[in-house]
Every structure is written in structure tokens, then in C-alpha cells.
Amino acid sequence: MTSATSDEQLSVPGPGATAPGAGGADVAVRSRRRSLGRALAPVAAMAPFSIYSFLGLGVPILAVIYYAFQSEQGKPTLSNITLVTHGSYLLGFENSIVLALITSIVPGILGLILAYAIATSRSNLLKRLVATASGVLANFGGINLTFMFIATLGSTGILTAWLSAIHLNPWNFGFNLYSFYGVVLVYLYFQVPLMVLVITPALGGLRPSWREAAENMGASSWRYWRHVGIPVLMPSVLGGMLLLFGSGFAAYATAETLTAGTVTLAPIQIGSLLAGNQLAGQENVGYAVGLGMFVVLALTMILYGLVRRRASKWLR
Amino acid sequence: MAALIPDVVEDALVTVEPPARRRWPRLRVWRAVVLFIAGAYFLIPIYAGLRFSFENDAGHLSLYAVRAIPSEPGFSAAFWLSMRLAVVTLALTLVLMVPTSVYVHLKFPRLRRLLDFVTILPIVIPPIVLILGVLRAAPLWLRASPYLLSLVYVILSMPFVYRSLDAGLSAIDLKTLVEASRSLGGNWFNTLWRVVVPNLRSALLSATVLTLALVLGEFTMASLDLWTTLPVWIYQFQQVDAHVSTAVSMVSLVGTWLLITLIVSLDRSQSRRARRRTNNS
Numbered sequence: 001m002t003s004a005t006s007d008e009q010l011s012v013p014g015p016g017a018t019a020p021g022a023g024g025a026d027v028a029v030r031s032r033r034r035s036l037g038r039a040l041a042p043v044a045a046m047a048p049f050s051i052y053s054f055l056g057l058g059v060p061i062l063a064v065i066y067y068a069f070q071s072e073q074g075k076p077t078l079s080n081i082t083l084v085t086h087g088s089y090l091l092g093f094e095n096s097i098v099l100a101l102i103t104s105i106v107p108g109i110l111g112l113i114l115a116y117a118i119a120t121s122r123s124n125l126l127k128r129l130v131a132t133a134s135g136v137l138a139n140f141g142g143i144n145l146t147f148m149f150i151a152t153l154g155s156t157g158i159l160t161a162w163l164s165a166i167h168l169n170p171w172n173f174g175f176n177l178y179s180f181y182g183v184v185l186v187y188l189y190f191q192v193p194l195m196v197l198v199i200t201p202a203l204g205g206l207r208p209s210w211r212e213a214a215e216n217m218g219a220s221s222w223r224y225w226r227h228v229g230i231p232v233l234m235p236s237v238l239g240g241m242l243l244l245f246g247s248g249f250a251a252y253a254t255a256e257t258l259t260a261g262t263v264t265l266a267p268i269q270i271g272s273l274l275a276g277n278q279l280a281g282q283e284n285v286g287y288a289v290g291l292g293m294f295v296v297l298a299l300t301m302i303l304y305g306l307v308r309r310r311a312s313k314w315l316r
Numbered sequence: 317m318a319a320l321i322p323d324v325v326e327d328a329l330v331t332v333e334p335p336a337r338r339r340w341p342r343l344r345v346w347r348a349v350v351l352f353i354a355g356a357y358f359l360i361p362i363y364a365g366l367r368f369s370f371e372n373d374a375g376h377l378s379l380y381a382v383r384a385i386p387s388e389p390g391f392s393a394a395f396w397l398s399m400r401l402a403v404v405t406l407a408l409t410l411v412l413m414v415p416t417s418v419y420v421h422l423k424f425p426r427l428r429r430l431l432d433f434v435t436i437l438p439i440v441i442p443p444i445v446l447i448l449g450v451l452r453a454a455p456l457w458l459r460a461s462p463y464l465l466s467l468v469y470v471i472l473s474m475p476f477v478y479r480s481l482d483a484g485l486s487a488i489d490l491k492t493l494v495e496a497s498r499s500l501g502g503n504w505f506n507t508l509w510r511v512v513v514p515n516l517r518s519a520l521l522s523a524t525v526l527t528l529a530l531v532l533g534e535f536t537m538a539s540l541d542l543w544t545t546l547p548v549w550i551y552q553f554q555q556v557d558a559h560v561s562t563a564v565s566m567v568s569l570v571g572t573w574l575l576i577t578l579i580v581s582l583d584r585s586q587s588r589r590a591r592r593r594t595n596n597s
Contacts, residue, residue: 042424049416053434056471060449061441067452117350132580136573137358142535143547144565147554148365151562158364189361192354243439250442253535257551267444274448274540287452290445297440 064294067287080288089269089285093292095180096249096266103187104244110188111195112237118196119203131200134193142253149186149258153177178259186254191244198243202236235308242304246297266293362569369563381563388560394549397462401545402531404466409473409527410520417481418512421490428482435478438471446471447537462543469531476526484519525576532568 071077083089118130152159155171163169176182206229214224252267261268266289273286372378385391420427438446450468451459458464493515497507513520538545544552546568554561 042419045419045423046416046427048412049431052412053437053471053474056450056467057434057437057441057446059453060446063449063453064445113350114354117347121347132573132577133358136529136569136576140533140569142533143551144365144533144569145361147368147550147558147562147565148361150558151368152361152364158367159360189358192357246440250444252442252444253539253547256539257535267442270444270448271536271540274451286448290442290448293442293445297442301440 061294064287064290067284068291070284070287072283080282080284081291083282083285084288084292088264089266089289089292092264092266092269092289093296095264096293097296099180099184099187099265100245100249102184103191103248104241106184107188107191107195108237108241108244111192111240112199112233114192115196115199115203119200130196134196137193138190138197140190140193143257145186145189145254146257149177149182149189153182153185178262180263183255183258183263183265186258187248187251190254191248194247195240195244198240199233199236202233206232238304238307242300245300249293249296249300365562365566365569368559369566371559373559381557381559382567384557384560385564385567388553388557390544390549390553391564394544394546397543398532398546401462401466401469402528404463405469405473405531406524406527408466408470409477410523412470413474413477413481413523414513414516414520415508417478417485418490418508421482421485422494431478432482435474439475443472443534443536444540447540451541459541462541465534465538465541465543465545466531468537469527469534472534473523473527473530476530477523480519480522480526481516484516488515521579525579528575529572532572 068080069076069078071079118127121127149157151157153170153175154160154177157177160169160171164172177185210228210232211224214228219227250267252271255263255265256268256271259268261272270286270289270293273289369381370377370379372380417431420431447468450464454464458467490512493511494507497511502511533547534545535547535551539548539551546564550561550565553564
């Protein structure tokens with residue numbers, strides 16, 4: 001019996017062991033070689049995924065960090081970092097952060113309203129239609145979206161024509177699709193569906209009985225939202241907005257194709273540097289911009305963790 | 317007597333119109349407004365894109381742009397490059413992710429948190445930064461091949477694929493299925509291929525659709541790796557003929573949408589049939 005126990009211990013490798021007793025009853029005595037094989041099996045099974053993600057994620061990230069601190073001659077230096085935290089590169093970061101903030105807060109709220117309107121509807125057809133459409137539209141960035149918006153709100157677009165027929169041509173009021181706010185408008189097109197996708201499951205957790213209970217106790221619609229709805233949804237809404245922030249901050253294809261790279265945003269600067277538009281002696285600046293983007297995203301994650309902890313405390 | 321009182325109260329409550337119905341008309345107006353605005357915002361650009369695809373330079377309705385697509389220079393090369401990348405990416409992703417997720421679910425549930433973490437990273441890390449690192453770190457022979465993109469797309473698709481597999485695996489009684497198959501003498505490969513995979517059909521379908529949509533629409537990495545995939549070709553070709561470019565992009569949009577609808581409805585009808593079969597037997 002003692003030998004079986006020790007055998008069992010041998011065959012349970014590391015922290016990820018199965019639940020106690022899960023495989024203990026089937027075979028009482030095992031040969032030592034077989035238990036060694038069992039100990040190695042999880043390593044072998046996890047190896048392809050681990051190696052692949054290390055090579056595909058870990059190595060490129062390490063390369064970006066490493067080259068951010070390297071001069072062209074291969075010596076360690078801080079000059080890339082200094083360059084990136086000043087002047088036009090700093091402006092790129094500022095613009096990117098503002099863009100990401102606008103395109104996470106506005107679509108976050110709009111997406112929540114839209115998801116609520118659909119979640120409380122009784123039409124299953126509508127729900128299914130919107131679920132499919134959101135799935136498609138949320139992945140809908142880049143070139144297709146650019147063309148659609150040029151055809152809509154470009155200087156000869158359809159909506160422009162409709163609006164100018166009633167003397168409201170937006171281009172006459174200072175609107176420019178190929179500018180920062182044009183990019184914001186276009187980003188809404190995939191950010192709102194993304195929010196709908198993320199927040200719909202959370203809305204399912206908002207039980208109708210809570211609303212009925214609140215109403216039975218005489219709460220107005222506003223008080224219900226203030227004291228029940230918003231606190232319950234807050235962590236999910238913040239989580240969704242964080243996702244939107246990341247996607248707005250990182251998006252490259254849409255901004256690049258819409259403005260032909262004329263808007264000063266951090267991802268566009270990386271693209272332009274990678275395409276060879278760089279001054280001599282500044283070949284590694286792109287890596288420093290990439291590192292800066294990591295830092296911004298990491299700070300966002302930390303902030304989100306703090307807010308979320310606070311929100312869940314408030315919930316209790 | 318005491319037991320009667322709740323019944324009386326309940327009767328009284330039932331005759332009162334429930335509050336939900338009183339609120340109904342106001343909610344309906346509000347919802348109609350929201351849906352109308354959302355519908356306009358999402359549908360007008362699609363209409364505009366379609367209309368632009370079916371127009372010639374003079375602004376008249378014409379099919380010339382759609383007809384011209386296959387014969388435009390570079391189109392078929394870009395199209396087939398995208399297709400090859402999609403197939404390779406899909407095969408690699410499934411071979412990598414299916415056994416790993418099954419194994420973790422079965423033997424190491426605690427590793428699920430680690431897997432959750434690793435597979436969320438590609439969402440957090442901007443693709444543009446990832447390709448920056450990849451282009452510097454990859455060996456030269458790999459950088460010379462378009463399939464480097466496939467290797468990176470596998471990483472990009474991991475979040476979606478793992479999440480659908482994870483949901484699919486949580487929904488079935490994996491342990492019982494595997495133990496049944498093993499006790500009937502199935503080896504691991506047979507168990508995976510003939511027992512687990514068929515039960516994961518809808519999860520695999522959604523993983524496939526998401527991966528295909530991702531690969532066929534990816535622009536950032538392909539353009540910076542200097543390979544003319546379909547989206548890159550569309551972007552470049554707008555200099556030549558914007559109508560044709562828009563037509564290709566709209567066709568690929570509608571095509572993806574149809575594909576997704578088809579696969580989802582196929583899956584639904586199949587699972588309905590399966591349910592009917594179990595009910596009859």
C-alpha cells in the first residue's frame with residue numbers, strides 16, 4: 001500500500017496535478033518506467049504549444065525590447081528612448097492615447113445602449129442577426145472599411161451628396177474624413193460591435209427580477225440604474241472599454257489606409273519607420289516606439305486592475 | 317386559513333397588470349430610436365460601398381467593376397496567396413490548439429489559467445509591434461517566405477480559437493467521453509479524432525470561421541512584410557481603379573458574411589437533426 005502511495009506521488013508532476021483520487025483507483029501498482037513516462041507525458045503534451053508561443057510571442061517581444069536599447073553599432077544606448085519621448089514621437093503617443101480614449105469611452109457607452117436595446121427585445125431573429133453582424137463587423141477593419149467610408153463621407157460620397165442636397169455638406173463645416181476625427185468616426189464602426197459582443201453576456205446576468213423588485217419597492221428607472229444596473233455592469237463595462245482601448249491604440253490598417261499615413265499616431269510612425277522612412281543613425285527608433293506602446297498598454301492594464309478591484313469592492 | 321392568505325394575495329397580484337407591460341410602449345419607442353440610428357450608421361456605409369462598386373466613372377449603374385475583377389493584373393496571384401496562407405494557418409492552428417486544449421481540460425485544469433493568459437497576449441500586443449519583432453528575430457530563410465505570415469497568423473488567431481475550443485470543451489462531458497473510448501480500447505489518436513473532435517464540431521466551426529476571416533482581412537503584417545495578399549492588393553489597386561478595388565473589398569465582405577451564415581445555419585440544422593435522432597430512439 002505504501003509503495004502504491006509513493007508511486008502515485010511520483011506520477012503526479014508539479015503544480016498542475018489532477019484532482020486527488022482522479023486516477024488513483026484504476027491501477028494499484030505501476031512499474032517505475034511507466035510512472036517516469038507519465039511524469040514526462042504532460043511536458044511532451046504541452047511542449048508544442050509552449051515552444052510555439054515562446055518563439056512566436058516571446059522572442060519577438062524580447063527582440064523589440066532589446067533593440068530599443070541598442071544603437072546601430074550594436075552598443076547599449078538610451079538615445080532611442082530619449083528620441084521617442086520628445087518631439088514628433090511624443091506627439092504620436094499623445095494622439096494615439098487620445099484617440100484610444102475617445103474610441104473606447106464613446107463606443108463603450110453606445111455599444112452598451114445598443115446591446116441593452118437588443119437584449120431586452122423579444123425578437124430572437126433580431127438577436128441572432130445582431131450577434132452575427134457584430135461578429136463580422138468587429139473584425140472589420142482596414143481596407144474594406146476605408147473604402148466604405150470614402151464612398152459614404154468622402155468629398156463625393158453618398159451621404160455627403162445627400163447632406164449637401166439639404167445644404168449641410170459636412171465638408172463645408174470643417175469636416176475632413178482623412179483627419180484625426182475622421183479616423184475616430186471610422187473606428188466607431190468596429191468598436192461599437194466589439195463592445196456589443198463583449199457586453200451582451202454580462203447583460204444576460206442582469207436579471208429581470210431585480211428590476212421588478214426595485215419597481216415593487218417604488219424605485220424609478222433612474223434609481224434602478226443608479227443603484228442596481230450600473231454597479232452590477234461596471235466591471236464588465238470597464239473590461240470591455242479596456243479591450244476597446246487596446247484595439248483603438250493598436251489599430252494601424254484603418255488609420256494608415258484612410259489617411260495614407262498622414263495622421264501622427266504611434267502605430268503609423270512604426271509602419272513608416274519599418275518601411276524605411278528613417279534618418280541615418282536612427283534605425284532602431286521603431287523598436288523604442290514599440291516599447292513605448294508596450295508601456296502604455298501595461299499601464300492601462302494595471303489601472304484597469306485597480307479600478308476593477310475597487311469596483312468589485314463597491315459591489316460587495 | 318393561514319395557507320389561504322398567500323393565495324388571495326397572489327390572485328390580487330395577478331389581476332394587477334404587471335409593471336413590465338406598462339413600461340413596454342415607452343421602451344419600444346426608445347428601442348426603435350436606438351436601432352434606427354445604429355442601423356443607419358452601420359448600413360449606409362455598406363450601401364455606399366456596394367453602390368460605388370456597381371458604378372462606372374460617370375456615376376451610372378454598371379457591372380464593369382465586378383466583371384473586371386478576375387482579369388485585373390495581380391489579382392489572382394494575390395487571391396491565391398491569401399488562400400494558401402489561410403489554409404496553412406488554419407491547419408497549423410488546429411493541429412496546435414486542439415490537442416493542447418483537450419489535454420489541458422482533461423489532465424491539467426489548473427493550467428487553463430496559464431493558457432488563458434498566453435492566448436490573451438496576442439490581443440494585448442499590437443500586431444504592428446509584433447511584426448516589428450518578428451521581422452527582426454526571424455531567420456533570413458524564413459523572412460524570404462510568405463509562410464512566415466502564416467506562422468504569425470497562428471499566433472493572432474490563438475485568442476479566438478482557444479476561446480471557442482475552451483467553451484466547446486466546457487460544454488461536453490469530456491472526461492466521461494474519453495474514459496469510455498479508452499476503456500473500449502481506443503488509443504489516444506482515435507479518441508481525439510473520432511470521439512472528441514466530432515463533439516467539438518460547432519466550436520471547431522466557429523474557430524475556423526474566425527481564423528479564415530482574420531487571415532483574409534489582415535493588412536498590417538502583410539503590407540509590412542511586403543507580400544501582396546488580397547487586402548494589400550486592394551489597397552494598391554485603388555490608384556488604378558477605385559471602383560474595382562471597392563468592388564473586390566465588398567465582394568470579400570459579402571462572401572465572408574455568407575460563409576459565416578452558411579456555416580452557422582448548417583451547424584444549427586445538423587445539431588437539430590442530431591437532437592431529433594436522439595429523441596426518436
